[in-house]
Amino acid sequence: MSHEVVRRVTELGDRLAAHAAETEQLGRLSDQSVALVREAGVMRMLQPTEFGGYAAHPRDFAEAVMAVSRYCGSTGWVCGVGGVHPWEMALMDRKLQDEVWGEDPDIWIASPYAAQGIATPVEGGYRLRGHWNFSSGTDHCDWIFLGALVAGPDGAPAQPPKVLHVVLPRADYTIVEDSWDVIGLCGTGSKDVLVEDAFIPEYRTIDAGEVAEGESAAARAGRTDTVYRLPFWAMFPLGITAAVIGIAEGAMAAHLDYQRERVTAMHTRIKDDPYVLYAISEAAAEIAASRTQLLDGISRLYDQIEAGEAVSFADRSMVRRNQTRCAWRAVTAVDEIFARSGGNAARRTGVLQRFWRDAHVGLQHAIHTPGSIYHSSALTAMGVEVPEGPLRALI
Template sequence: MAHEVVTRVEEIAGRLAAVADETERLGKLADESVKLVREAGVMRLLQPRDFGGYAAHPRDFAEAVMAVAQACGSTGWVCGVGGVHPWEMALCDRRLQQEVWGEDPNTWIASPYMPGGVATPVDGGYVLNGRWQFSSGTDHCDWIFLGALVGDADGKPAQPVRSMHVVLPRADYTIVDDSWDVIGLSGTGSKDIIVDGAFIPDYRTIDAEEVAAGEVAAERAGRTETVYKLPFWAMFPLGITAAVIGIAEGALAAHLDYQRDRVMAIGTKVKDDPYTMYAISEAASEIAASRVQLLDGISRLYDLADAGKPISFEDRSVVRRNQVRCAWRAVSAVDEIFARSGGNAVRRNNRMQRFWRDAHVGLQHAIHIPGAIYHSTALTQMGVEPQGTLRLLI
């Protein structure tokens, strides 16, 4: 049975699709898109129940993101990225959770997590300086997670390197308005962030390694719900890849609508061309396989955590390998049908071209780079323990 939030998204899909062009033109989510997503509750799926959320199964979250992305790729992307932040916030200090959600459980949180700044220790916390790229949906958020390296007395990254996530209110950082000019996912408004000497209290920080390990952070936070015991590098990629797969599903639906009555230059109806029909079916199967494999991976990890069993590095790496492959498979399928859509598919008034551009830009995210992930996973399955950089993002 579909989660109630997924059902709501399916009901508003037409309205989301109707403002997709406006979202792209604005370079950030249209107000109507934000309103619809808030009312549907997508961003609260992974939020803890004591702060107005659902603490839902991550499979339900992924399906909701896919449903949004089928209608509007940029809105789906913002939901996929931003929707994971309540999950991590549930692992943070309760004082911080109260600050963020105490007055409004619909408060949104931005990121990015890559360590673009240095947090220098001072009495009671840290002083943060840096610049970060790719803060998706940031215009609509009142708080932000930022990745940072712990600094030494000179404000340089300390040795050995230690990374953490820090949380700031909107007043403590600057959004660089002209920093998002791209060919796809234009409406995500994934702008740059600058922090210049902001003070971060200790309780607004969380160790990145603890979050990556999963259960450690949940125990420290007193969270007993299974979803909060999952590792970060399973949860964060889930939302992003779900958006890419949803975009691919949207592209397929648009392609079918467009091809149904299309007549090729040679006078043949597309629906009478066996070669195009073959390509459509093959692409549809590949996109469907991507959905199934993504949902299966996160469900397997959830079942391990729910049974009280440890999630090994091999478990994590296999899920990451499959998640990366899901994205590449789905986008390759979109290429196959787009190449058979004719010259009119590239016109701005044909929604197929937007889905095609959005899918390719989604594939550019760092979590979709296959090399080191595939290498690491192959080693683990040979019984060899990966070391150093081969353990990153897993």
């Protein structure tokens, strides 16, 4: 049965689509798009129930992100990235959760998690400085997660490296305007953020390695719901890849609308062209397979934890391999249909070209880089050696 949020997104879909062009032009989500996302409840999917959230199955969250992305890629992307942040906030100190959501459970949280800052230990916490890229949806957020390397005694990153996720209120960081000028996902407003010298209390930090493992962070936070015991590198990529697959589904829908009555310059009706029809069906099957495999992966991990089974590195590696492949498969399918849409498909007056651009920029995210993920998962599958060091990164 479809989750109520997914149903609401579908009901609001035409209105989301109507504001997609404005969102792209603004370089951030339009106010109407934000209002529609709030009305649907997408950002509350993974939020704890005591703060008005659903604590939903991650499969349902992914389907909600896909649903939004079918109508507006940028809005879906912000939901996919920002929608995971309530999940991690649930693992933080309860004092911080009350600060963020105590007065307004609809508060949004931004990121990025890349360790592009230095956190220097001081009494009671850390002093933070750094410059981060790609803070999707940041204009609409009042708090932010940032990745930071802990400094050693000399001020340089400590060895071996230790990464924290730290949380700051809007007053403690600067959004760098005009830092998001791109060819796709333009409306995500994924701008740079700057921190010059902010104090981070200890309770607003969490060890990134602990979150990556899942179970220990949930136990420390007193969270017993299965969704909060999942590993970070299963949850964070889920939202992003769900957005890419939803964008691909939107591209397919736009392609079908365009081709239905199209007649080529050679006076051939597309519905009479067996080669284009073959390509449509093959691409549709590839996008459907991507959706199925992504949902299967997160469901497998969820079911393991629900059954009391430990999630191994091999389990995480397999899911990351498949999730990465899902994105590439879906975008390749979009290329196939776009290539058969004729020159008019490139006109900005049509929506297909926006989905095509959004899909390719979505593929550029670091979690879709296949090299080390495929390398590590192949070694793990063969059992010839245990991947270490960089080969364990992002898994």
